[in-house]
Amino acid sequence: MDLLRLATAGSVDDGKSTLIGRMLYDSKSIFTDQLEAIERTSRDRGDDYTDLALLTDGLRAEREQGITIDVAYRYFATPKRKFIVADTPGHIQYTRNMVTGASTADVGIVLADARKGLIEQSRRHAFLVSLLQVPHLVLAVNKMDLVDWSEEVYESIRAEFVEFASKLQISDLTVIPMSALKGDNVVERSANMPWYQGAPLLHHLENVHIASDRNLVDVRFPVQYVIRPHQNRNQDYRGYAGQVAGGVLKAGDEVVVLPSGLGTRIAGIETADGPVEEAFAPMSVVLRLEDDLDVSRGDMICRPNNRPSVSQDIDAMVCWMGDSPLVPGQKLAIKHTTRTARTLVKELQYELNINTLHRNLEAVDLRLNEIGRVRLRTTSPLMADEYRRNRATGGFVLIDEATNATVGAGMIVGAE
């Protein structure tokens, strides 16, 4: 059984919470006492039906106001897969939450209301899924029951979306007509839409091929922690612990350590279960090297003929998450893989309107939830890959050193 991370974005109106509630309910992942609690709340509020959205609204303010304000994580499993759902609110003021949810997702689900067709929000969500390089996108055309299960309505939404998606970097798109409320094409195939030949959502999620989404070509091992036992029986042991960020490492492989560029070979790959022949993402392992080099946290181990850029000048798309705006000239801390440095915001090249994709070259700052292209100069070199080639070595966060808040999420476009 493997693990699939799913991100959904949308507001209550789209039926997103109903969809998640439906998946949890139909996969028997809702417990009786949870159901009783939300039934009680629905009844007390005078609702006509049990509001499955209450399952995902965890905080008191959310329940009281009937809104979702934060990323909630949900878990369910079928015999084929375990699923982690990052459930995020859909309004533009929660873009940072959506970015957070999508950052690690294998599949992004964008909801559209069949009655309304594609609205600004659906396009914005699809854009964020593509910006964050979520490998698989599902457009769920929901509330088909309210358009009489019309193939024509579905087909026009599908065609419009496919046309829009062709402008984005989306490698795998699936469109599914459904009714989350009635359960059509969520877990069970819909009897109301015999014209739809594809699989229901859950079947698709169980079978979408994700193993090849990871980069198994470019060897990247950010050193996280140096293990030195200081024990008599392991006096000379020195291991470099970390989580593989790309490629396949093998004992005996020739490697270089960046930024120093010193070369050696992998003497062994260790885990608590004993040595392993190979390591690949996302395994957490310990590497032993043949030569006694000066290697520390923040260094990157890779293959001699396949290296990331080692650079202090970074071009990136940044989603701003801070309450006060990003402005050129600002100094921030930057955390990229296991390396932390300081950075100067050299230039804001443009702000990207995430609804229209229009580039505003006149922008002077980047405000909360805005996305723009910036050029950064860092105090020490980063071992950078393009984000679209490797999410783990192409992403970074920006930290305000005065407040310690995480104020930005960046995706590297280039480094030189």
Added chain:
Amino acid sequence: MKPAAGEEKDPMARTERSPRYSLSHLKTLEAEAIFIIREVAAELERPALMFSGGKDSIVMLELARRAFAPARIPFPVLHIDTGHNFDEVLEHRDREVKRLGLTLVVGSVQEAIDRGVVREEPNGSRNRIQTAVLLETAEKHGFTALLGGARRDEEKARAKERVFSFRDEFGQWDPKSQRPEVWGLYNTRVHVGESIRVFPISNWTELDIWSYIEQENIEVPSLYYSRRRPVFRRNGMLFAVHRFCQPRPSEEVFEADVRYRTMGDATLTAAVTSDAATPAQVREEVAGTRLTERGATRGDDQVSEAAMEDRKKEGYF
């Protein structure tokens, strides 16, 4: 940034479809937890691992062992002793601490009651008052980061809590000002006086915990396994008779096959009817259960729907 000569242009092009390079969901969760634990050791000055002897903290301890092997776990273990512990849980704790060569720090709720720092609650539960003892003990020892075994599937407020959860100087959680956790890039910075709670097994479910205990052959107290035990019924739940849990005259004692799903305050933790006597049987039972573990066994979590959110805001784990 350009691919080296001879390399594929498309990073996915040479990817094999064989299961050789795929990781099971348990090993993926393990790798994530180990990464988080190492991140704490690398970036935070004085961490400690909360250990209660319950199954989640036993799994946490095992993950910490794996994160640093063959070296020892580079931080102490902290136990808040409610004074209402199952004997076997304490024995297990002491055995593990010795086996792994760890330092154990104990904060005693009984002692805090005796000093008048906290007062016993009317229902006798020490779950809530242990918060004050936790904060005091952490401060006394200068622990700035506490690793805990909380899981997001346990409760709705926890579902929205970050892996790195910040607490102000009173240990309070503010759900509205949480840091975004993008990719695996955790911002671990704290101001003087603030502290962090870190939950490396946030993404595990009760079923994952049991699957892992089974797969990795991890020893847990035998209270987790079914045995014929003398029990009595109270508030619709079954309580096993032991040192801290005695029937009232009106409560009839009978024998039943029961096990514990959680190890909370021993005076209030109920047992569940079960035939599951091995890790595999417990895993199967958990896979089919229709009640959350807290709903089934914790008298003190049933008070209100927002009970956990309120306790967390006060500094509860």
